[in-house]
Amino acid sequence: MEDLRFQHRVRARAGGTRQSAIVGVVASGNLEVLVERVLPDAECALDIKTAAIGFGEVWTAVIGDFVERYSPGGLRFSINDGGARPDTVSLRLAQAVRSIAENGQ
Amino acid sequence: MNTSWQNNRAARDARIAAGAGLARGKVVEASDATRMLEAVIRPGDRVCLEGDNQKQADLLSRALLAVDLAKVNDLHMVQSGVVLPEHLDLFERGVAKRLDYAYSGPQSARIARMLFGGKIELGAVHTYLELFARYFIDLTPQVALIAAVSADREGNLYTGPNTEDTPTVVEATAFKDGIVIAQVNEIVETVPRVDIPADRVHFIVKSDKPFFVEPLFTRDPAAITEGQILTAMLAIKGIYAPYGVQRLNHGIGFSTAAIELLLPTFGERLGLKGRIATHFALNPHPALIPAIESGWVRQIHSFGSEVGMDDYIRARSDVYFTGPDGSLRSNRAFCQTAGLYACDMFIGSTLQIDLQGNSSTVTTSRIAGFGGAPNMGADARGRRHPSEPWLKAGAESDPDSPAALRRGRKLVVQIGETFGDKNVPLFVEKLDAIELAEKLNLELAPIMIYGDDVTHIVTEEGVANLLLCRTAQEREQAIRGVAGYTDVGRRRDHGMVAHLRERGVIRRPEDLGINPLDADRSMLAARSIKDLVRWSGGLYAPPSKFRNW
Numbered sequence: 236m237e238d239l240r241f242q243h244r245v246r247a248r249a250g251g252t253r254q255s256a257i258v259g260v261v262a263s264g265n266l267e268v269l270v271e272r273v274l275p276d277a278e279c280a281l282d283i284k285t286a287a288i289g290f291g292e293v294w295t296a297v298i299g300d301f302v303e304r305y306s307p308g309g310l311r312f313s314i315n316d317g318g319a320r321p322d323t324v325s326l327r328l329a330q331a332v333r334s335i336a337e338n339g340q
Numbered sequence: 341m342n343t344s345w346q347n348n349r350a351a352r353d354a355r356i357a358a359g360a361g362l363a364r365g366k367v368v369e370a371s372d373a374t375r376m377l378e379a380v381i382r383p384g385d386r387v388c389l390e391g392d393n394q395k396q397a398d399l400l401s402r403a404l405l406a407v408d409l410a411k412v413n414d415l416h417m418v419q420s421g422v423v424l425p426e427h428l429d430l431f432e433r434g435v436a437k438r439l440d441y442a443y444s445g446p447q448s449a450r451i452a453r454m455l456f457g458g459k460i461e462l463g464a465v466h467t468y469l470e471l472f473a474r475y476f477i478d479l480t481p482q483v484a485l486i487a488a489v490s491a492d493r494e495g496n497l498y499t500g501p502n503t504e505d506t507p508t509v510v511e512a513t514a515f516k517d518g519i520v521i522a523q524v525n526e527i528v529e530t531v532p533r534v535d536i537p538a539d540r541v542h543f544i545v546k547s548d549k550p551f552f553v554e555p556l557f558t559r560d561p562a563a564i565t566e567g568q569i570l571t572a573m574l575a576i577k578g579i580y581a582p583y584g585v586q587r588l589n590h591g592i593g594f595s596t597a598a599i600e601l602l603l604p605t606f607g608e609r610l611g612l613k614g615r616i617a618t619h620f621a622l623n624p625h626p627a628l629i630p631a632i633e634s635g636w637v638r639q640i641h642s643f644g645s646e647v648g649m650d651d652y653i654r655a656r657s658d659v660y661f662t663g664p665d666g667s668l669r670s671n672r673a674f675c676q677t678a679g680l681y682a683c684d685m686f687i688g689s690t691l692q693i694d695l696q697g698n699s700s701t702v703t704t705s706r707i708a709g710f711g712g713a714p715n716m717g718a719d720a721r722g723r724r725h726p727s728e729p730w731l732k733a734g735a736e737s738d739p740d741s742p743a744a745l746r747r748g749r750k751l752v753v754q755i756g757e758t759f760g761d762k763n764v765p766l767f768v769e770k771l772d773a774i775e776l777a778e779k780l781n782l783e784l785a786p787i788m789i790y791g792d793d794v795t796h797i798v799t800e801e802g803v804a805n806l807l808l809c810r811t812a813q814e815r816e817q818a819i820r821g822v823a824g825y826t827d828v829g830r831r832r833d834h835g836m837v838a839h840l841r842e843r844g845v846i847r848r849p850e851d852l853g854i855n856p857l858d859a860d861r862s863m864l865a866a867r868s869i870k871d872l873v874r875w876s877g878g879l880y881a882p883p884s885k886f887r888n889w
Contacts, residue, residue, distance in 0.1 A: 321825035
C-alpha cells in the first residue's frame, strides 16, 4: 500500500448542495471515491490509499488535470484504489463531482 | 536431360499405393492412422497439418507425433495455425524440423522458447493470405492432413460451418500431385453438402471423437468497461459517422465488441442506421446479434464460424453465406481477400503502438504470429474501385493531387485504452518486436500493422487522425496527444497538441459532443451473454464456459 496526499487551490466552489457522495467500488482495477463538502471554497484535498506502488508521478498528472478541469472547491476526496488505470481514476473523480453536485442530502 | 515430366505424379501414385494397403477403399481405421502416415509421408516432406483458427486436425496431429522416426523425420510444416501442444511436440521429438506459419495464439509463449532454444528452424511468420499464396508458389504441401465433419464412402467431404482453410489447402496439395488425408467425425451415406469433392481426397480416417473447436470470438458483454464504451462512442461518432463507413472488418477485442453493442443504442440515436456498418468481413460475433436483429446489418462473410452460432446463422441466411444444407459456409482465403479489397475500414486493438504508429502484439516472451490483421489493416495498393470513405481518406492524406489521379485510402484504425491489463501502457517508445528481432536475428521485426498504414488511433482521450498530419513530428505529437497518462502521453508538447486539436487532427470527447460521464454500461444493447441469447430468440447457444445462469 502507498498513501498519497494532494492539496490544490482552486478557482471556484463545486456546484450543488449535497454534503457527501460515494462512487465506485474497491476491487482490483477499480477504486472507491468518498467525496465530502468539508473544506473552504477555494481549497480541495485528495487522500489516496493505493495498492499500486510507484505511480506518484501519474497520480500527480491525473489529479492536476482533474482539478484544472472541474475546479472542485470545498471538496475532500478519500480514495481507496485497487490499482485502477488512470483513465478509470479520472472517470470516478468526475462521477464523484457530478454526484455531489446534485441537490439534496 | 529429364526423360520424364511426370515424376511427381508417379511419386504420388506410389504413396497412394503404399497407403492403400491399410485402407478399405479410402477409409482407414483410427488405430492404423500412424502406420498409414508412415507409409505415405517421406522424410523432409512439406506437410500441412490443418491447424486453422478454429478447426483442428487433432487426431492426425497425435498420429503424426507417434510415427517411427526412422521412417518419418525432418518434416517442413507449412500450416496457418500452430495451436495445439502436439503441433510443437512434433519439433521436440524431431518429427518436424522447419516451420512456416501464420498464427500461434495459445502456443505463443512456448513457440518463443523453442525458437530461442533452436528447436525450430523458422522459415517465416506470415499473414494468412501470404502463407496461402506461398502454398501455390514455393511452399506447396506434399501431404495435407485436414479435418472435416463428415465424409461419404467416395471421400466427398462436408467441413461444417468451419470450412476455413480447407479448400485452399486441398487446392494447393491435390492439384500439385500431393496427398490429402482427412480426419472426419463420421462417415455417412450422403454428406449434407460437398465442400471438398471426393477426387481431391485420398484417405479418410474416422475419428473417435469430434475435432477440437474453440470459441475464439465470443466476448462477454458483462466484461466491457466504461472506458471501452467511451472509446467505442468516440469511434462511432468520430470515424464511422463522418466517413460513412459501410463495409468493414472488426477485430476481436472488447472495444470493437462495445461498438457492436452500441450500434442499436448510441448509433440509433445518432441516426446512423443504414448509413454505417452494413456489410462485414467478420466471423459470426455473438456481440453483433443485437445490431443484426435491429436491422443494421445487411451481409456478413466469414473466415470461420463460432461455437454456438450455428442455429442462429442457419435462421438468418439473408445475412450470412450458407450452403444448400442451410449451414454456414466460411472460407478464410476469400474472406481475407474481401477484407483486403472490399472493406473500407479495419478497426482493431493491439498490444503496443510506437511513436510512428507501428503496432505489434509481440512481446519478448510471446510470439503470437500475425493471423489476418495485417491483411485487414493494410491499404490495398491494387484497389481500383471508389467509395465515399476511401476517397475522403485519400483526399485528407493528399489534398494537393488532382482528384482523378489520387489514390483513396483504407481507414485503418487502432482502438484501445491507453493502459491495458495490469496497467501495461499501450504506447511505447520502442516496440518489444524490435528487441525480439535483434535477439532472434530476424531480418524483419514482427510488425502487425505498419505506421504508414494506420490512419486513426482512438483511445479514451480522443481520436487522432493521422491522415491530416503533414510531418513526422506532427504525427508523433498526434499519437502522444491521445496517449493519456502513459510515459509517451505525458511527454507530449502541450503547445503542439493544442494546435493539432484546433486543426481537428486530435478530437477530444467534448469536441465530438460526447460527455465521458454518459459512457455507462446501460448504453450497451446487451449487458450479458444471457441478453445475447434473448436477442437471438433463443437461437444462440453459448458454450458452457460462457453460461453463468
